[in-house]
Amino acid sequence: MTFLRTFLVVLLLIPAAFDLPARAQQPPPQQQDEFIPIEKLPPQDQLPAAPLLVAAYSFVALALFAYVVSVARRLGSVQQELNRLESELKRSGRT
Amino acid sequence: MPKWFTPAVVICGLMFAVAPILIAEAPYESTMGLVQKIFYVHLPSAWMFLLAAITCGVASVRYLFRGNPRQDRIAWSAAELAVLFGAITLVTGPLWARKAWGTWWQWDVRLTSSLMGWMVAVAYLLLRKYGGPGSDKLAAGLALFGMANVPFVYISVNYWRTIHPTTNVVPTLPTSFGVPLWFSAVTFLLLFVLLLRMRIRLEEQRTRLDALYLAMDEHR
């Protein structure tokens, strides 16, 4: 218990240990002065967003689906094994 | 499975069907445009990742000091979910960053500590799978150390100059962005609860199986 108390006290003292002040602000976005057609931008800025967006959402869907299938399969095989064992025990007669 | 499970699955499915509509109707963000819409899955996944890590940590502490086997099952299930949602966060983030920051990855505090936290979760699963007997308590110890990482991940962006958006963004979200975000977050939370419950059931069945094998051995 003493260790828990010590730990909590130290945790509270952690912010006091830091010298540098908090830097939370992001620089404000640049104000646009003029309109530039997209072809004139450097190649990096011309990156189309749609493939990235589609890739992101597809990955989410795939990952979640794959996990659900994985758990369901494992559950199914364990359940099968359980049923098999229980019927075996019933046959051989449980005391 | 408990009675609330099937209705909850139906509700969750419906919410997942409605969410894209809300997301599509949300306005474009001024500087990032279309790619910002990844936000609506990236942020809830990140929250679920942190929630899973905390769940695993708390359950591990309780297992380590009280020995309640149910806590061990919760901890293992939560660790798997942490790997799942962590992976989603760590993939959707760079896909967004590629367009928004011009680079796939930055070694700033938030990204580095998230990656490390995710690796701790993977290490937990490896230990459970390959550690053999006794690895349940050891994994609990590992999860404890990993949980110390969580508050660090969350507040790190506020104390270090970093390219990642700070925690100030969410509280100041305009409603047009907020509605799809919170809807998406609740959907993910419901999914998290369902997946956790399902995974815990798997552990419960495994425990019953082990007990049955043990009983069979004793009868011979």
Next chain:
Amino acid sequence: MFARIVWLVLRKDFTVEVRSLEIAYTTLFFAISCVLVFAFALVQEGRAPEGGAAGILWIAIAFAGTLALGRTFERERQSETLRALLLAPAARPAVYLGKLLGIVALLLAAEILLVPLVTLLFQAPLLEHPAWLAVILVAGTIGFAAVGTLFAAMLVRVRSRDVLLPVLLYPITVPVIIAGVRATAALLEPQPDAGIIRFWLALLACFDVVFVTLALWTFEPLMTD
């Protein structure tokens, strides 16, 4: 009583080690080989990469440390002395602390050899501020060893312990390594900024306290069967 147990464990480890010096020699040699491999891999046209020295030093410490931890507890496992230690009427945290100090001493000895070697091979002015460097090294080593001792001890009876130790250890100790590297790199600047060094040292101190406290707290339940 607590301090006496710590001292007894430390003295036992030291006595056993001094007889054969097996772990000391192999760890030192491994650390040196590590640095040499980096030197061969990274030196181009006779010049070392900019600012690589800090990272290489800490990587060598991390690798050598993992090796030393594995070997130390392997020796305990083979002689079954760990079980004897745990059965003894001694406070478990004291046993942990004794083992921790032994590992720290071993790693510091390795670092005393590594620092001049890295200075030489990578032309890095590591020895310009020896006091600062010593503090950074001690703080980082304690943080790394605190987690390492706990994990190595708890893995003693686990299968695949050799590969699992690095797998478990590195993600947890990455913050310590990062802080150590940043502090050392700041020290290597032509005009070291005391503020930055103090910042990273404060972070290292925090990690040390957190890790040692957590380890002391969990050593008892983790080492019980």
